[in-house]
Amino acid sequence: MNLTLHVWRQKGPQDKGKLETYPANNISSDQSFLEMLDDVNEELIKKGQDPIAFDHDCREGICGMCSQVINGRPHGHEERTTVCQLHMRQFDDGDEIFIEPWRAKAFPVQKDLIVDRSALDAIMQSGGYSSCHTGGVADGNAILIGKPVADYAMDAAECIGCGACIAACPNSSAMLFTSAKVAQLAALPQGEPEAKKRVKAMTQAILDEGFGNCTNHYECEAACPKGISVKFIAKLNREYLKSLVPTSTES
């Protein structure tokens, strides 16, 4: 099939970007979206032009590196799919495709389709862990965790940290990303002792990093390649409320 691409090109973080148009010809329906871009880049290199810079790595939908807004939707229109797992059979001959980077204040564009997502690492560093030491922990079966709880934690833990939820949100809110980690650890007995401290620190980090607030649009869940549910945002809100109520053991 033959396609027309409109791709965001931007030389560097300080430069003004714009959409450029490129043809993508002789594309096979078995190719992935990124393999289609590889083809376009090979053509550009042959013509002596600068190829399109985009983030990608594992190309099997798990590393969370790929990040493109395709026709206005993060990771494209196919549900629960990263760009690297989006295949060209989802498109038709003659289609026009618009490709842009994640758009959010906290994700400054570095070049073309590549943005800086270190704000997500900063949120994790503020408290996205259980503070256990290496070694000296109890046997894995010492604390039983029923299957429904383990499954709930796993549902939340599937987040790949790509940032599509933020790119999809009209407020550029990092609530779904943060809530997935808060919910996973709050649900498990290993994370529970630090739950209050964690939710306060992580919600503060959201603000410090320049993300917006959540106003329940649920665009995040629709865009999430792993289908992380907004129920975890509700869990985060409950955990946050709980953290405001002092218990008898706290001074």
Added chain:
Amino acid sequence: MILDGKAPTGDIQTSWDRARFDMKLVNPSNKRKYKVIMVGSGLAGGAGAASLGELGYHVDCFCYQDSPRRAHSIAAQGGINAAKSYPNDGDSIYRLFYDTVKGGDFRAREADVWRLAQVSNNIIDQCVAQGVPFARDYAGYLDNRSFGGAQVSRTFYARGQTGQQLLLGAYSALSRQIKNKTVTMYNRREMLDLVVVDGVAKGITVRNLMTGEIESHWADAVVLATGGFVNVFYLSTNAMGCSATAIWKASRKGAYMANPCYTQIHPTCIPQHGDKQSKLTLMSESLRNDGRVWVPKKAEDCDKYPGDIAPEDRDYYLERKYPSFGNLAPRDIASRAAKEQCDDGRGVGETKRGVFLDFQTSIDRVGQPMIKERYGNLFEMYEKITDEDGYERPMRIYPAPHYSMGGLWVDYQCMSNIPGLFVLGEANFSVHGANRLGASALMQGLADGYFVIPYTIAPYLASLTPGEVKEDHPEFKKSVEDVKGNIDKMLSIKGKKTVSELHRELGSVMWEDVGMARSDASLKNALQRIPEIRDEFWNNVNVTGGPGELNQQLENAGRLADFLEFAEVMATDALHREESCGGHFRTEHQTDDGEAMRDDENFCYTAAWEFKGAGKAPELHKEPLKFENVKLAVRSYK
């Protein structure tokens, strides 16, 4: 030269405990004076950086991705082994040790494997404490599944995303240390040189991938945890950025490359389609718990709809050839068997390079919902890539390059022959011998990172004065100049071929001639072709853009340049090893029924190669292997 791995001798069961006791310690208040560089942030690197930081050392950790959470460990699916014996099915540390030595076809160092088996149980406990949501049963206990090469259920898993969950556990621990300022994280940096001062590793030279700036970083010890090299085949299951660059740069500075011919070709990958593919996708070997592998008995049935082929016309060749292990035969054996069937003209799919993986028997036994519960995400992934429904019709699979057992030579302390250079995880050669068993890579990465390097680095650090050499040393300046010179050279060629075209050419030579089956003739052909492609690279490659900017073509070109030197050592090693063992199969050395034939009399050693310059023959050093606990025997899974 005969190499000494300095492994403890005597009773294997107490070897690690005795070695640990004999190691010098660094006083807690002195630890903060030492700086350690960790290159890589996967299971080994992430876990190692976090654990060393927690102990009090100052750690500088580097990764090429935009976040340490993206290291390729994240893509491991099936699980992680441990000798917990929770299912009461006869497992023990000794059995895990035994299975790993045997699975590796008797080409690993016994004491290293024992240590791995011993700490395997600590890993599970550690991950549970971090909040890794392993699969559990309704009573709340940890669940297990089986993997190839074992007759017990010892694999712990988190749906089909075990690697992701373990890596996120290590990343959490790392994040905590970054916040505590014991670890400084350098994202989007690629190591382009090892700085060696008076024969001792003292730092690295890296390129900032966002700005193109070349930076020097000093340390009292350098630890490489940079993964494997199977992207030398171009198409593999590795991430696009995986490369041999870090270990190859170290090799150019004198570190020995051990057993590079031991590469793992994983049996359950989605077959290649077309010629524009950029990578191959693996589906967890755990699928072989419930999937039966078969091809049609008759070549004329190969184009039929699989459901129309009568049961008696199907050849369940793994069950036929290896009745006691059946579909769970080890990876090297399962891969070669698939190749044999396809070579025999009974392959399926468009390219005829594929075999069926059929879940019908299991669906009939336990129902589709149970199969979906176990492998749902793998079926989804399969459908996205192939447009076929794995519940409706058998999946098609074919072997693909997946893992490298070989890597930099290290002693029992995980230190290479260059003092101060340590190597962890897939980047070293130590525990998997000639073949790695499923669910053992995650085990090794985390073992090295959490429970080995925190102990074994101490005696080295205790022997030196911290901070003796810093970035102002002339060797750092020289290294920066060399790196810049190399980059300018690549950018100035302005030839006609793209980096990916040349990488494909190298990959096709490596796959055809140094792939699943190797012969004297094929290897000699590869040794002729590799230098030709290398010459073409240095005379006719077109790398666009400049040095001082984000330039992905330049990154790829540098990685390919290193593969083009590394590949020659890999083929040399394969040519010299006149035997078949594990992932290394020489067609001249096989039994009458096509099984690998080892030559313990002449090849029971680790081959460690010293780089002598591009295009020059590397020098071979040997570390003899002794098997005092697991008796050398023909590996049989029949």
